[in-house]
Amino acid sequence: MAKTDSPTVPVDSIRFGTVGAPSSTPKPGGTPLAIIHARALGLDHLEIAWVQSVRVTDESCAEIKAAAHKQRISLSIHAPYYINLNSQTDELMRKSDERLLLAARKGYLAGARDIVFHPGSYHGQPPAKVYPRMRDQLRSIAETLRAEKVAVILRPETMGKPAMFGTLEETIQLSRDIPGVLPAIDFAHLHARTGKNNSYEEFAAMLTLVKQGLGREGLESLHIHLSGIAYGEKGERHHLPLNEADMRYRELLQALIDFEAKGVIAVEAPDPFHVADALTLQATYRRLRDLKAGVAEGSDEE
Numbered sequence: 001m002a003k004t005d006s007p008t009v010p011v012d013s014i015r016f017g018t019v020g021a022p023s024s025t026p027k028p029g030g031t032p033l034a035i036i037h038a039r040a041l042g043l044d045h046l047e048i049a050w051v052q053s054v055r056v057t058d059e060s061c062a063e064i065k066a067a068a069h070k071q072r073i074s075l076s077i078h079a080p081y082y083i084n085l086n087s088q089t090d091e092l093m094r095k096s097d098e099r100l101l102l103a104a105r106k107g108y109l110a111g112a113r114d115i116v117f118h119p120g121s122y123h124g125q126p127p128a129k130v131y132p133r134m135r136d137q138l139r140s141i142a143e144t145l146r147a148e149k150v151a152v153i154l155r156p157e158t159m160g161k162p163a164m165f166g167t168l169e170e171t172i173q174l175s176r177d178i179p180g181v182l183p184a185i186d187f188a189h190l191h192a193r194t195g196k197n198n199s200y201e202e203f204a205a206m207l208t209l210v211k212q213g214l215g216r217e218g219l220e221s222l223h224i225h226l227s228g229i230a231y232g233e234k235g236e237r238h239h240l241p242l243n244e245a246d247m248r249y250r251e252l253l254q255a256l257i258d259f260e261a262k263g264v265i266a267v268e269a270p271d272p273f274h275v276a277d278a279l280t281l282q283a284t285y286r287r288l289r290d291l292k293a294g295v296a297e298g299s300d301e302e
Contacts, residue, residue: 044074076223157185176213226265253284
């Protein structure tokens with residue numbers, strides 16, 4: 001007879017999705033349709049990729065927000081690539097600020113909580129000299145949004161090249177120094193940056209840094225990018241599908257489970273692999289989670 005006291009399958013603590021619309025979204029697409037299609041695929045998150053520019057009306061934002069609410073899909077925004085909090089002229093800095101502010105304002109109207117952005121380059125300057133400038137610039141932007149009641153979290157992303165600002169330590173420190181800021185942790189970038197950070201022990205050490213710097217809140221509101229990645233002496237070259245890369249994603253997922261982490265994993269594999277990789281990561285996470293919880297296959301007994 002079947003057991004009546006078998007373990008209950010836990011609800012996912014991590015939501016999986018893609019950066020950009022799933023490539024299988026029917027054409028002509030649009031973000032509301034991408035949201036509907038993400039739900040049909042069994043995904044729970046969509047990161048809207050406004051990476052070239054932000055060209056969306058308030059009416060379109062309202063449609064995106066309504067679709068996400070109906071489909072129970074959480075949203076984030078990837079802001080334009082052309083943001084650099086260490087821009088070297090006043091004009092470039094002004095344009096950079098405007099891009100991030102616009103992404104945050106429109107993202108908020110669209111129902112997104114997290115605004116991911118690339119913080120910028122060292123421009124050959126010592127990191128210790130660059131940090132205060134980055135911090136002060138980001139603080140000013142965060143204060144502007146707070147005054148406007150634009151309730152978003154600005155998420156500087158960890159970067160994949162040593163020439164770029166964005167170590168895990170730097171993004172954690174920004175989050176400690178500025179209210180309304182938390183990291184966007186790209187584990188593939190951190191691996192490519194040094195060629196290290198690709199084992200259970202190293203993933204656990206990075207999650208420990210997050211916990212030490214930001215407490216349980218930091219571990220329970222993670223925003224992660226993940227993919228395979230090609231890299232060399234100068235760091236990141238380009239993203240890859242998981243099955244073409246050395247990214248030890250099972251060990252990362254196990255570390256996230258062991259640390260009882262919560263949040264989002266958005267997959268940046270190149271089209272058309274990002275959907276398959278997101279589903280692979282979701283299925284692997286659920287399998288590892290269930291094994292840890294003692295939910296085994298064939299738990300019914302005769």
